[in-house]
């Protein structure tokens with residue numbers, strides 16, 4: 001990830017939330033965020049038969065999570081997989097919204113041996129994953145929860161994300177470290 005991107009992503013997430021009128025420490029759902037960005041969320045079973053999705057999932061687990069379609073300049077649709085659990089789907093939607101917020105170009109189509117593949121730019125994927133985390137669990141929200149001793153499980157339940165995502169954000173955002181240091185400073189003997 002390029003230098004400075006992580007902090008930039010935190011700011012971009014905060015800015016986007018501020019535009020929605022959401023306070024820094026207030027939670028927001030990814031669906032509300034999508035609505036704000038004028039993006040429609042569609043469950044894939046509204047487009048194709050659920051049995052076909054089940055067959056795809058049986059053939060290759062995790063083959064389809066979510067995809068963004070630019071139907072026209074101002075009509076963007078994110079199609080998500082109804083077979084995934086809601087926490088995973090929220091992450092997938094946040095990931096797709098992150099690509100949009102970062103202005104990433106639509107992934108290239110490549111034909112290999114007669115099959116069409118969507119290629120991903122690994123740098124852009126990494127950036128989208130990072131920003132998705134910032135959108136799902138902003139730093140200010142995490143700080144408040146961490147100071148209140150909320151566990152990753154409790155945070156996951158409260159904000160509709162996976163426990164893995166909660167744990168990742170607590171560490172990667174530096175919030176765990178910040179809370180630990182603040183507590184050490186408070187319990188330490190005052191220097192004379």
Ligand SMILES: [Zn+2]
Pocket residue numbers: 095099120124125128
């Ligand atoms: Zn992606």
